[in-house]
Amino acid sequence: MIEFASLLGKLNWSALPQDPITAGGAATVVGGVLGVMALLTYFKRWKWLWKEWLTSLDAKKIGIMYIVVAAVMLIRAGTDALMMRTQQAVSVGANHGILDSNHFQQIFSAHGTIMIFFVGMGLMFGLINLIMPLQIGSRDVAFPFLNSISFWLFFVGVALVNLSLVVGSFSAAGWLAYPPLSELHYSPGVGVDYWIWSLEIAGIGSLLSGINFLTTIIKMRCKGMSLMKMPMFVWTVMGAMTLVIFAFPILTVTLTLLYLDRTFGMHFFTAGSGGNMMMYVNLIWAWGHPEVYILVLPAFGVFSEVVATFSRKRLFGYTSMVWATWAIVALSFSVWLHHFFTMGAGADVNSFFGIMTMIIAVPTGVKIFNWLFTMYRGRILFATPMRWFMGFVVLFTMGGIAGVLLGVPAIDFQLHNSLFLVAHFHTMIVSGVLFGYFAGVTYWFPKFAGFRLNERFGNYAFWCWFVGFILAFGPLYILGLMGATRRLDHYSASLGYQPLFIVAGIGAGIIAIGVTMQLLQIFVSIRGRHEARDTTGDPWNGRTLEWSTPSPVPFYNYAVTPEVDSRDPFWAVKQARAAGAAVEPPHYEAISLPKNSAIGLYIGIMSFMVGFGAIWHIVWLSAIGLFSIVFLILVRCNDDHTEHHISAKKLEQLDKKARAQGGYA
Amino acid sequence: MNKKLKIILPAVVIVGFLSVAVWYLRRTTIPILEPKGPVGLQERNLLLFALALSLFVIIPVFSLLFFIAWKYRESNESARYSPDFDHSRIIETIWWLIPSAMIGVLSVVAWNSSHSLDPYKALNSKTPQMTIQVVALDWKWLFIYPQQHIASVNLVQFPKDTPIDFQITSDSVMNSFWIPQLGGQIYSMPGMSGQLHLMASQYGSFNGLSANISGAGFSGMTFVARSSSEKDFVAWAHHASRSQNKLSLAAYNNLDRPSQNNPVAYYSSPKDNLYGTILAKYDGPGTSMSGMYTGGKTSMSGMGMQ
The missing domain is CATH 1.20.5 (Single alpha-helices involved in coiled-coils or other helix-helix interfaces)
Structure with missing residues (x-):
């Protein structure tokens, strides 16, 4: 069972692609990496990449790297989705489509894993890094170096999932890899191990981020910003990070136990020998359900900012919103069993979890009504972020109703694991999470790039996503009612599924056009950056502190740390100035900022070795990686020169220059 | 344009x-x-009821959304603009109350229906219930009829209007036993016996499937559930009982090997308590908390074997 004896463990030539589909995937990954390297060499950008990005401890730079990686992964996992939809549109009756069942299963496992961990989480951590410190008037996060480690661990997760296309294979056991299917006996390859180690390493990164951001919010708010004066985005991040801290250790432990089963013949979750697969299902969802709220809460926060700004009005029901957020945080740990009512826990247990599930709809509904009343008596500008919001309310309300239906155990017995369920959670995650972060990226883009994104292509992208979504997932609700279960790579013609799958495939194609529009939007915006330049630092007539800085935000965020005495401090300042209040000249003081450090990146590389060694049973590689991580941490702990200082005079020069270039007066 | x-x-x-x-x-x-049995019918009605109830949320949200968005658009300068209007105790109380009321009603419905439609609960009927033991294998379904001493693969037949007590386990990975037109579904798990009570109120052949990913042959793991007259069922069972294939332990082990898209097959005289034997395969040292079958009830601590 364990072949640790060989120097390369289980690794040999047969791990390389053996068939055209895998070879195609491998060629794309290898070609992509080589292409990027060639471009960097051609434009002589290696040093720039190293100094400005890879070793940077600036939260804004790290945030942008998260978003870039998440965008690439959106394309990767979106391609997976297109392949799945193509297969399901054609694989009927005598035709078995383009993929065999094993490939199909690897693809949907990868699709789910990547979309949740590397697209959803990536966009979320990216935006938090960019916005949260600015919104609380801070120059940085609490632990800048830890932040860099978090990013690199996230990146190692991404690297391992994609490496599985080239060396070995990915898990074919679904995105949550229920045992016994994911146990060694039924999944003897390295696929499940790739899945385990990718999430194990990325998950530790997420936990560190959770600790980092929660500490930042608690300790680093500027003078005057009491909790009840925090922007709503910060509140929702605080809720989500609290969930991260409680939920992610469960994931880490569960994955470890599964790895012990697979590698050392233990029996935590095996069928027989005392193993208990139900324990795994409970544990994975005790993490998995809060995870959904981890993703969606900060997106709710984005919408709260967007709606208030574009309605030119204060957020309605701030206190209600805070309570609703924390109600969701608390309740999200009491609903996990609704993912498996059909396990047969009994009517009392099922009813309890069903009712708790429905109760979560109350604070969520309150949030929606509050957003609507923020718009009420406002002056609403329907810029792209606001369109994403409108699309979100329409889809999310309907998806939420589907969720309430699924929350009734007796209804769930008929819809569980059907395509109705698949349609439900895609509605929630695409409209709630993706639309939210798309709105956020569009809204805050000028703050970091210095120019606005093109509105016309943003509009095209929105409509493609919206219409494509309805076409792609509307049919799945009906297919679910027709008794079609998820993850089918083939079905009989007599069931009448095919026309609906074809419509769903067309919908997926339209979403792909939407993604293309988003890429074009970035391209067109960069080309037209001079016309769309944001010279004011406040392109949307914003309300919160980040809009008081010049665009793009200087590396020190605020030359002088702001002081606030109200909820929408920048709006208040603008109102006061319009009424003739004098602008006080800033009083500059020397500041310290973290120096660049490559150790986070090195720890990432070593974690990659730990993971790769664990997947292929190459003990020495994992051991070297592990010892190096400890060594690197010791090196960092003994480095007393981790900050560089900027004198008051220098800061004054920098600030005047940044503002002369366009920042607000 | x-x-x-x-x-x-x-x-x-x-x-x-x-x-x-x-x-x-x-x-x-x-x-x-379009359910063909009482369980599916009640579940369908529940679905429609909850959907109707949800209109109390959908209609206000959608009308408010489009009305407010249209009325307070930037270009409509005649609309009232109150940039500091940010709370109202009455309005917010209503927000908390409307969804709470809807969820309150639905909670009562959820509690009652979870109990009345508990898949472990026997159905009310004058006809005595029939037991069919279901075993999920890689990748086919084995149905054992302990009363008729027959077994079949990928086809389960039963008389109309007779309540069926499906006892469900797996001799492989986790699957989910589902006949959409009759209602419900329950996981099949190795070493554990689940239970699902269903009944057909019409004649017909219904599709059955596994609703939980189980590996390579998952998509082909379908079966037919046929509801017939009592007479046809007796004839069918008689036909099966004359099958040359006897389901001895050796024959079962042969059947247990992974195979895909299996045709329908019949077996006569299955080994005594074959279902119990299959459950016991997973009853290794240190088994606990396995929720095993203890005569109608699940027990989270029991080791009971039927």
Whole structure:
């Protein structure tokens, strides 16, 4: 069972692609990496990449790297989705489509894993890094170096999932890899191990981020910003990070136990020998359900900012919103069993979890009504972020109703694991999470790039996503009612599924056009950056502190740390100035900022070795990686020169220059 | 494109698309909305009731959304603008109350229906219930009829209006046993016996499937559930009992080997308590908390074997 004896463990030539589909995937990954390297060499950008990005401890730079990686992964996992939809549109009756069942299963496992961990989480951590410190008037996060480690661990997760296309294979056991299917006996390859180690390493990164951001919010708010004066985005991040801290250790432990089963013949979750697969299902969802709220809460926060700004009005029901957020945080740990009512826990247990599930709809509904009343008596500008919001309310309300239906155990017995369920959670995650972060990226883009994104292509992208979504997932609700279960790579013609799958495939194609529009939007915006330049630092007539800085935000965020005495401090300042209040000249003081450090990146590389060694049973590689991580941490702990200082005079020069270039007066 | 066309064209496309969709769906069976048994019927009615109740949320949200968005658009300068209007105790109380009321009603419904439609609960009927033991294998379904001393693969037949007590386990990975037109589904798990009570109130052949990913042959793991007259069932059982294939332990082990898209097969005289033997395979040292079958009830600590 364990072949640790060989120097390369289980690794040999047969791990390389053996068939055209895998070879195609491998060629794309290898070609992509080589292409990027060639471009960097051609434009002589290696040093720039190293100094400005890879070793940077600036939260804004790290945030942008998260978003870039998440965008690439959106394309990767979106391609997976297109392949799945193509297969399901054609694989009927005598035709078995383009993929065999094993490939199909690897693809949907990868699709789910990547979309949740590397697209959803990536966009979320990216935006938090960019916005949260600015919104609380801070120059940085609490632990800048830890932040860099978090990013690199996230990146190692991404690297391992994609490496599985080239060396070995990915898990074919679904995105949550229920045992016994994911146990060694039924999944003897390295696929499940790739899945385990990718999430194990990325998950530790997420936990560190959770600790980092929660500490930042608690300790680093500027003078005057009491909790009840925090922007709503910060509140929702605080809720989500609290969930991260409680939920992610469960994931880490569960994955470890599964790895012990697979590698050392233990029996935590095996069928027989005392193993208990139900324990795994409970544990994975005790993490998995809060995870959904981890993703969606900060997106709710984005919408709260967007709606208030574009309605030119204060957020309605701030206190209600805070309570609703924390109600969701608390309740999200009491609903996990609704993912498996059909396990047969009994009517009392099922009813309890069903009712708790429905109760979560109350604070969520309150949030929606509050957003609507923020718009009420406002002056609403329907810029792209606001369109994403409108699309979100329409889809999310309907998806939420589907969720309430699924929350009734007796209804769930008929819809569980059907395509109705698949349609439900895609509605929630695409409209709630993706639309939210798309709105956020569009809204805050000028703050970091210095120019606005093109509105016309943003509009095209929105409509493609919206219409494509309805076409792609509307049919799945009906297919679910027709008794079609998820993850089918083939079905009989007599069931009448095919026309609906074809419509769903067309919908997926339209979403792909939407993604293309988003890429074009970035391209067109960069080309037209001079016309769309944001010279004011406040392109949307914003309300919160980040809009008081010049665009793009200087590396020190605020030359002088702001002081606030109200909820929408920048709006208040603008109102006061319009009424003739004098602008006080800033009083500059020397500041310290973290120096660049490559150790986070090195720890990432070593974690990659730990993971790769664990997947292929190459003990020495994992051991070297592990010892190096400890060594690197010791090196960092003994480095007393981790900050560089900027004198008051220098800061004054920098600030005047940044503002002369366009920042607000 | 002029403004009128901009509205008319999408409207025509939407109406056209919806008409085709409605036309297609009308001539297609939608099993969950067209149940053939009392359990499926109650579950369907519950679904429709909850959906109707949800209109109390959908209608206000959608009307408010589009009305407010239209009325307070930037270009409508005649609309009132109150930039500091940010709370109202009455309005917010209503927000908390409307969804709470809806969820309150639904909670009562959820509690009652969870109990009345508990898959472990026997159905009310004058006809005595029939036990069928279901074993999920890689990748086919084995049905054992302990009363008739027969077994079948990928086809389960039973008389109409007879309550069926499906006892469900797996000799492989986790699957989910589902006959959409009859209602419900329950996981099949190795070493554990689940239970699902169903009944057909009409004659017919219904599709059955596994609703939980189980490996390579998952998509082909379908079966037919046939509801027939008592007479036909007796004839069918008699036919099966004369099968040359006897389901000895050796024959079972042979059947247990992974195979895909299996044709229907019949077995006579299955080994005594084969179902119990299959459950016991997973009853290794240190087994606990396995929720095993203890005569109608699950027990989270029991080691009971039927």
